[in-house]
Amino acid sequence: MAEAKSGAAASGDKTKAPQVSWDDSKLRTTYANVCNVSSTREEVIVLFGVNQSWHAGPKVTVQLQDRIILSPHAAKRLSLLLGGVVTEYEKRFGELEVVASGPTETQSKGKS
Numbered sequence: 001m002a003e004a005k006s007g008a009a010a011s012g013d014k015t016k017a018p019q020v021s022w023d024d025s026k027l028r029t030t031y032a033n034v035c036n037v038s039s040t041r042e043e044v045i046v047l048f049g050v051n052q053s054w055h056a057g058p059k060v061t062v063q064l065q066d067r068i069i070l071s072p073h074a075a076k077r078l079s080l081l082l083g084g085v086v087t088e089y090e091k092r093f094g095e096l097e098v099v100a101s102g103p104t105e106t107q108s109k110g111k112s
Contacts, residue, residue, distance in 0.1 A: 034062045044075035 032048035039045065049064040070078065090096060 030065050032065065039072070039075075042071075044070045044072060046070065 030048070032050060034049045034051045036047045036049075037044065038047075046068045047064055048066040048068070049062040051060055051062050053060050086096070
């Protein structure tokens with residue numbers, strides 16, 4: 001009889017997802033309109049900041065505010081979650097157009 005109980009309990013535990021409790025006692029909110037990402041083999045670093053320039057000039061200063069360091073696995077999960085959120089947003093409000101912020105073709109050629 002004890003064996004049946006432990007077997008039922010074990011199989012019941014496998015089907016239940018763990019309950020997640022979100023503790024927001026130390027939560028802070030910041031705003032960012034700029035982000036940058038870099039990585040190494042062991043971590044992905046995401047920098048968040050604010051560009052307060054009213055006009056685009058030859059030099060733009062971004063005030064960095066937060067750095068989040070993730071494991072590559074956590075970064076991939078975040079990527080999937082963000083992709084899903086953006087897809088749902090675009091279904092409701094229309095497609096977002098984003099201009100790549102990397103070097104332009106002429107800048108790339110000049111740096112060979």
